[in-house]
Amino acid sequence: MGVEFVDLFNQWASSYDDTVSGNDPEYKEVFEGYEDMLELLAGLSISPVMEFGVGTANLTRKMIGQNKVVIGIEPSSEMRRIANLKCPEAAIYDGDFLNYPQLITPIQSIVSSFAFHHLTTSEKIEAIQKFDDKLESKGKVIFIDTLFKDEAHKQALIKNAEKSGHLNLAQDLQEEYYGYLDELKEMFSNQGFEVSFKQINNYAWLIQAKKGE
Numbered sequence: 001m002g003v004e005f006v007d008l009f010n011q012w013a014s015s016y017d018d019t020v021s022g023n024d025p026e027y028k029e030v031f032e033g034y035e036d037m038l039e040l041l042a043g044l045s046i047s048p049v050m051e052f053g054v055g056t057a058n059l060t061r062k063m064i065g066q067n068k069v070v071i072g073i074e075p076s077s078e079m080r081r082i083a084n085l086k087c088p089e090a091a092i093y094d095g096d097f098l099n100y101p102q103l104i105t106p107i108q109s110i111v112s113s114f115a116f117h118h119l120t121t122s123e124k125i126e127a128i129q130k131f132d133d134k135l136e137s138k139g140k141v142i143f144i145d146t147l148f149k150d151e152a153h154k155q156a157l158i159k160n161a162e163k164s165g166h167l168n169l170a171q172d173l174q175e176e177y178y179g180y181l182d183e184l185k186e187m188f189s190n191q192g193f194e195v196s197f198k199q200i201n202n203y204a205w206l207i208q209a210k211k212g213e
């Protein structure tokens with residue numbers, strides 16, 4: 001459930017860091033400012049942190065560098081292998097947004113970068129309910145992910161990708177489950193979170209959702 005992209009991530013793992021460094025022209029704009037974004041997200045995280053979709057541990061390493069306790073969850077075995085090599089100090093478990101080991105650590109923040117869009121709408125709603133259960137009172141969900149301001153924004157990004165000959169990106173934008181701003185706002189608000197959004201580049205947004213008492 002929600003992990004249909006795992007084979008793709010196993011294959012992508014060894015060249016993933018190359019892509020996020022801007023060496024893949026097709027995804028350069030998506031990951032524009034990647035290191036700064038992760039730095040921002042790491043700085044906002046509150047320890048103990050639970051991180052979903054760790055990938056190659058680029059965000060994990062920044063949080064560990066800030067002496068935070070990080071529990072990482074990652075469904076791809078290849079991504080986990082690289083993450084463990086790059087960040088042996090972190091505890092990284094097999095799992096996904098909906099199924100993960102139940103640990104007793106009280107969680108103050110839940111973070112994720114470029115992963116929440118792998119869930120369908122109903123899976124996102126289920127995951128947000130679980131975040132609410134998992135977080136301590138006043139805990140925070142802090143994500144960075146591609147999302148669409150509205151339908152016109154989505155169509156403009158697809159058109160732009162096609163015009164640039166970035167056909168894989170154009171296909172991703174149509175087939176993956178990138179959310180719309182209003183839709184995500186409603187999902188978090190319905191679960192009692194106070195949510196805010198900040199655009200970071202043409203694709204990526206910072207999403208902050210604070211749980212009540």
Ligand SMILES: C[S@@+](CC[C@H](N)C(=O)[O-])C[C@H]1O[C@@H](n2cnc3c(N)ncnc32)[C@H](O)[C@@H]1O
Pocket residue numbers: 001002003004005006009020052053054055056057058059073074075076079095096097098112113114115118119
């Ligand atoms: C684009 S990568 C992002 C990796 C890293 N967070 C970063 O910012 O570079 C997406 C990651 O999400 C993981 N993933 C895919 N489906 C997932 C799911 N349902 N739950 C949690 N993680 C998932 C993938 O295996 C992959 O490592």
